[in-house]
Amino acid sequence: MLEASHRYFHRAADLLDLDPQLRLILLTPNRVMKVELAFEGADGKIIRHTGFRVQHNNRRGPYKGGLRFHPAMDEEHATALANLMTWKTAVVGVPFGGAKGGIDCDPKTMDPIDVNTMTRLFVGQLKEVIGPMIDVPAPDMNTDGSVMAWIMDEYSKYHGFSPAVVTGKPLHLFGSEGREEATGRGVAHLVVAALAEDGRKPDGIKVAIQGFGNVGTFAALTLSALGAKIVAVGDYFGGVARPDGLDVAALVEWTREHRTVKGFAEAEEIEPSAVLTADCDVLIPAAIEDVLTEENAAEVRATLIVEAANAPTTPEADEILLKRGVKIIPDILANAGGVTVSYFEWAQNIQQYRWDLERVRLELEKTMHRAYAEVRAMARQHRTDMRTAAFALGIQRVGRAAVSRAQIRRAIAL
Ligand code: GLU
Numbered sequence: 398m399l400e401a402s403h404r405y406f407h408r409a410a411d412l413l414d415l416d417p418q419l420r421l422i423l424l425t426p427n428r429v430m431k432v433e434l435a436f437e438g439a440d441g442k443i444i445r446h447t448g449f450r451v452q453h454n455n456r457r458g459p460y461k462g463g464l465r466f467h468p469a470m471d472e473e474h475a476t477a478l479a480n481l482m483t484w485k486t487a488v489v490g491v492p493f494g495g496a497k498g499g500i501d502c503d504p505k506t507m508d509p510i511d512v513n514t515m516t517r518l519f520v521g522q523l524k525e526v527i528g529p530m531i532d533v534p535a536p537d538m539n540t541d542g543s544v545m546a547w548i549m550d551e552y553s554k555y556h557g558f559s560p561a562v563v564t565g566k567p568l569h570l571f572g573s574e575g576r577e578e579a580t581g582r583g584v585a586h587l588v589v590a591a592l593a594e595d596g597r598k599p600d601g602i603k604v605a606i607q608g609f610g611n612v613g614t615f616a617a618l619t620l621s622a623l624g625a626k627i628v629a630v631g632d633y634f635g636g637v638a639r640p641d642g643l644d645v646a647a648l649v650e651w652t653r654e655h656r657t658v659k660g661f662a663e664a665e666e667i668e669p670s671a672v673l674t675a676d677c678d679v680l681i682p683a684a685i686e687d688v689l690t691e692e693n694a695a696e697v698r699a700t701l702i703v704e705a706a707n708a709p710t711t712p713e714a715d716e717i718l719l720k721r722g723v724k725i726i727p728d729i730l731a732n733a734g735g736v737t738v739s740y741f742e743w744a745q746n747i748q749q750y751r752w753d754l755e756r757v758r759l760e761l762e763k764t765m766h767r768a769y770a771e772v773r774a775m776a777r778q779h780r781t782d783m784r785t786a787a788f789a790l791g792i793q794r795v796g797r798a799a800v801s802r803a804q805i806r807r808a809i810a811l
Contacts, residue, residue: 399473444507448522450532451479453476500515580611
C-alpha cells in the first residue's frame, strides 16, 4: 500500500517535473510514533497493543487524519494513509496537513471498558504531540464519536477545555451538524459533478456500493434521494442485488439491526465480491484497500468509479481500468468530504460558534464541486487522468507552501 501511494506520487511528480530533493522532503513523514499500550482488562487479564501516529506533513496547517482501530494497523499502513491525508487536505483546500494513526486491535471483540482505557492510555502517550494547532485526530475504521469524546476528555485533563483537539465528536459534545454523513454526501456530490460533465443526471443511474458502513450508507441514501437506483450492495458477510433498485431506507434499517446486508429479504443474494463486477453505471468501493486488483479490473462493468474508501485500487488495476476508458475519481478527492466537515467542526470549536445543518451541507457541496473542477482543470492542462491530476494538485499546493516556508532560494518551479 505504501508502495502504491509512492507510485502515484511519482507519476504526478514526474508530470510537474518536481525536484528530486523536494520529492524526498514531501514523501518522508515528519514524525513517526509507536507506543506500547498495556493494562489490566476488565476481566483481570493483561491486554497489550501497539499504538501508531504518523505525522506526515504540516506545511499547510496542523496535522489532520483519522485513528483506525484494526488488527492490521501498523507503521506501514499508518504511513501510507498519512501520506494520502496530506494530498487530500490540499486537494479540497482545507488548512491542514496529513497524519494517520491507530491501534492494532479489534475493538468489536473487546469490552467497551477496555477500549476506553486503551484510548486514554494512547492519548496519555500522545498528549504533547497532538493539539488543536498541532495535530487533530478524527474517526476512521472502527472508531466513532464515543472514542473521540474520550480523546477530548483525556486531552482536556492536561491542557484545559479543548474540543478542537479532535473532530467527529458527538453532536451534543461540540461535534458538528452533518459530520457523520459528510463523507458519503461528498461522494454523492462527486457522482453528480462527474455525470453533469457528460450532460447526465443521477436520475435512473445504476449504482453498486461495496461496503455498507458509515460512508456507503450515506452515499446510498443521498444518491437514492437524487433518483439513482442502488442496484447492488455488499459488505464483509454478504451481498444483495436488485436490478430496479434496492429499498435503501429498508436496507439501512435491516443493517442497523443485523450488522450486515446479508439476509435482507427484498433482494437477490449475491457474493460480496460480485458487487464489484455488478451491472451498473457507477461503482463505489466504500470499504477497505486493495479490492480492485488485476484479477477483477477487466470485469468491472461501471464506467465511473468513485473511490469512497482509501486506496481501494491497486496500481495494476488502475492501469487496466484507465486503458479501458473507465473514469476514476480517486480517494484523495472522492472521500475528502469527511475531512472537509472535520474542518468546519474544528473552525466552530475554535470560534465557540455553531453552524446549522443547512450551512454545513451547502459549504460541503461548494467545496466538493470546486475541488472537482480544479482537479479536472489540472487533468485537462496535463492531459492526464483524475488520480494523477489530484496528486499533482495536492503536491503543488503542499510543495509551494514547503518552499515558501523554508525560504529555499533556489527557484523550484511548481
Ligand atoms: N478518517 C477520515 C479520512 O480518511 C477523516 C479524517 C479527518 O476527518 O480528519 O479522510
